[in-house]
Amino acid sequence: MNAKTSGLTAVAKGCSGLAMDKRIAIIGGGPAGLMAAEVISEAGYPVTIYEGMPTVGRKLLMAGKSGLNLTHAEVMGDFFSRFGAARERLEPVLAAFDNEAVRSWAAGLGSETFVGSSGRVFPKAMKASPLLRAWLERLAEQGVAIRTRHRWAGFEGETLVFETPEGEVREPFDAVVLALGGASWPRLGSDAAWVPWLKARGVAVDPFRPANCGFDVDWSEHFVERFAGAPVKAVAVGPTRGEFVISRTGIEGSLVYGQSAALRDRLEVGPTALVLDLAPDRTAERLERDLARQPAKASFSSRLRKGAGLDGVKAGLVRELTGEAVRGDHGALAGAIKALAVRLVRPRPIAEAISVAGGVGWSEVDARLMLKKLPGMFVAGEMLDWEAPTGGYLLTACLATGRAAGQGVLDHLKA
Numbered sequence: 001m002n003a004k005t006s007g008l009t010a011v012a013k014g015c016s017g018l019a020m021d022k023r024i025a026i027i028g029g030g031p032a033g034l035m036a037a038e039v040i041s042e043a044g045y046p047v048t049i050y051e052g053m054p055t056v057g058r059k060l061l062m063a064g065k066s067g068l069n070l071t072h073a074e075v076m077g078d079f080f081s082r083f084g085a086a087r088e089r090l091e092p093v094l095a096a097f098d099n100e101a102v103r104s105w106a107a108g109l110g111s112e113t114f115v116g117s118s119g120r121v122f123p124k125a126m127k128a129s130p131l132l133r134a135w136l137e138r139l140a141e142q143g144v145a146i147r148t149r150h151r152w153a154g155f156e157g158e159t160l161v162f163e164t165p166e167g168e169v170r171e172p173f174d175a176v177v178l179a180l181g182g183a184s185w186p187r188l189g190s191d192a193a194w195v196p197w198l199k200a201r202g203v204a205v206d207p208f209r210p211a212n213c214g215f216d217v218d219w220s221e222h223f224v225e226r227f228a229g230a231p232v233k234a235v236a237v238g239p240t241r242g243e244f245v246i247s248r249t250g251i252e253g254s255l256v257y258g259q260s261a262a263l264r265d266r267l268e269v270g271p272t273a274l275v276l277d278l279a280p281d282r283t284a285e286r287l288e289r290d291l292a293r294q295p296a297k298a299s300f301s302s303r304l305r306k307g308a309g310l311d312g313v314k315a316g317l318v319r320e321l322t323g324e325a326v327r328g329d330h331g332a333l334a335g336a337i338k339a340l341a342v343r344l345v346r347p348r349p350i351a352e353a354i355s356v357a358g359g360v361g362w363s364e365v366d367a368r369l370m371l372k373k374l375p376g377m378f379v380a381g382e383m384l385d386w387e388a389p390t391g392g393y394l395l396t397a398c399l400a401t402g403r404a405a406g407q408g409v410l411d412h413l414k415a
Contacts, residue, residue, distance in 0.1 A: 020046060022413055023173045025160065027152045029056030030189070031395060032381030032402035033179030034135060039406030040177075041142035045413070049144060050162055051189070052151030057132045058188040059181070063395065064128025070106060071099040072392040073115045082393045084261070086386035089362045090397060093369075097400040099392070105399075109134040120392050152180065154197040175376045175409045179402060182356035182382035183208040190382065202373045204361045210353035211387040212394075213260050214252035215267075215274070216345040223320045224248050230313040236280040246313060251342065257354065258389050264347050264357075273341035278314050287334035300327055308337055317342075355394050357387040368408030369401060376412060380405040 022045055026033045029051035041047045049056065063069065072079060076098050080091045097105075103113045103121060111123040111131040123131060139146070153161040153168065160176065162169045181190025195205050223246075233243040237259055244253030251274065256263075259274060266272035279287060291307040304310045304318060318327075321340055326332045350356060360379050364371055369384070371377045380401040388394055 022046070022175070023171070024048070024175045024177075024409060024413075025050060025171065025173045026177045026179060027160075028177075028179035028181060028189075028381070029053070029146065029148075030059055030179060030181055030381060030398065031057075032398040032405070033177065034139065035399050035402030036177040036179060036378075036380055036406035036409070037139055037144050038135075038142070039403055040409050041139065041144045043410050045410075047144045049139075049146045050150040050152060051146065051148045052163075053189045054148055056136070056146060056148065057128070059185060059190070060132055060395075061128050062185070062188060064132075067122045067126045068128040068131070069120050069122060069390070069392045069395065070113060071102040071121045071396040073099060073119045073121055079393070079396075082388045082391075083386055083397070084388075086362065086384075090386060090401075092367075093400045093404045094397065097396075097403045099396060102396055102399060106131060109138065118391070152194065152197075154194075155201070173376075175378070175412055177378045177380055177402075177405045177409060178383055179380045179405070180383055182359055183350050184210065184353040184356050184382075186351050194383070198360065198371075203364050203371060206358040206361055206385045208350060208356045208358035209264060210347045210350040211261060211264070211357045212257040212354035212390050213264070213350075213352065214247065214256055214348040215250045215260075215263065216348065217250035217342060218345060219246075219248075219250070220320060223316060227313045227316050232276075232313050232317070234280070235314075236277040237274065241280060249348070250345070252348075254390065260347070261357065261387060261389075263344060267344060267346065271343065273343045276317075276340045276342060278310060278317065278337045278340055279308055282308070284334045284338045287337055288330050291330045291333055308334075310337065354390060355387060356382060357385070359383050359385040361385055368411060369405045370408050370412065378405040378408050378412075 024040055024045055024047045026037045026047060026049040029049050033049060037047045037049050079099060080087050080094060083090050106113055106123060109131050111125060113121050113123050115121055150162045150164050153163045156170055159170045159172045180194050183192035184190060192208055199205055227246045228248045230246050231243055232246065237255060240258060242255035244251050244255040263272060263274060287308055291303060294303040294307045301315060304315045310318065317340060322336050326336050360383050362385060365379055366372060369378050369380060371379060381398040384401060388397060
């Protein structure tokens with residue numbers, strides 16, 4: 001290649017023969033792109049990763065701040081079910097690089113893992129940097145070149161255009177893996193700037209929507225001042241128990257994220273609410289009896305604390321979201337505690353979401369994840385239209401689709 005090489009951190013080496021004649025680009029240096037590069041370079045082909053940010057793996061390192069949840073240890077049948085409408089297309093991809101394969105791969109990079117009480121799998125180091133460091137060393141040994149500060153800027157004829165600190169660079173390639181991410185966390189590099197370039201080539205891209213996100217709620221100023229930042233623990237939404245956090249703008253946290261896809265979809269149709277059970281260990285009948293036993297002259301706070309076991313932020317939620325008529329009726333109050341409706345205004349902005357729904361439609365790629373309208377160009381990671389809950393599913397799917405796209409490139413080059 002005759003490209004300018006600012007940010008070059010490794011030089012292709014050790015390849016010979018026909019493989020050296022091939023030009024292979026990975027655009028995007030996140031987990032999907034790095035995995036595609038690993039698979040292709042392991043087969044002896046020279047690979048160049050183009051990353052718009054100053055360093056690769058930024059979202060991986062961000063995930064490492066909470067321990068780096070690599071995968072989930074549940075049986076794969078249940079694992080597959082977490083991907084909803086995309087299950088049919090993702091199942092063979094995930095089966096080829098399942099949760100056990102992820103753990104073996106991490107161990108091969110010196111990151112032994114353990115299964116937490118919830119079934120989530122983490123590296124014993126509880127951070128991403130040792131794994132990423134070892135991964136980049138492996139890629140360098142396999143001859144992978146990494147060009148940072150090379151931001152893809154679309155097509156010019158049959159070449160790809162990159163913006164670099166030294167100006168625009170144009171490169172032709174025999175095969176390309178696009179792994180540019182979705183639209184969440186744009187400050188880490190995934191800003192969906194690629195969408196119009198693919199659409200201009202006839203590729204259908206479903207609009208991005210926030211996934212695993214919080215929601216805005218019209219809290220009163222008094223409630224916000226008193227409870228913003230407070231965790232709401234030991235509550236349930238239907239059969240699912242967990243906790244969430246009151247924010248100045250609404251609600252955040254794991255219990256909310258787990259419901260976010262359904263809540264988002266319902267909000268697109270009309271008003272909706274997150275219905276909370278604040279006392280999942282008591283029936284409504286027991287609550288009514290316990291509340292009725294409280295002295296008539298007791299304060300509302302006292303009745304909630306002694307009759308329902310609610311105080312602090314839980315009591316604050318009841319006050320915030322019920323009227324005087326409900327608070328004065330034992331049966332109605334018990335019903336509200338068991339099914340407290342938190343009316344939602346809108347999802348938080350997509351830039352704040354953990355992940356996204358939307359992306360390149362599945363009808364646009366073949367079984368190898370190659371774009372049907374752009375032969376030789378493959379798509380991996382969150383660029384594809386799928387979503388999943390937190391718990392290790394997101395990272396596993398990014399790794400698995402990166403691996404599948406890398407294998408697709410090898411098949412394409414051999415055809």
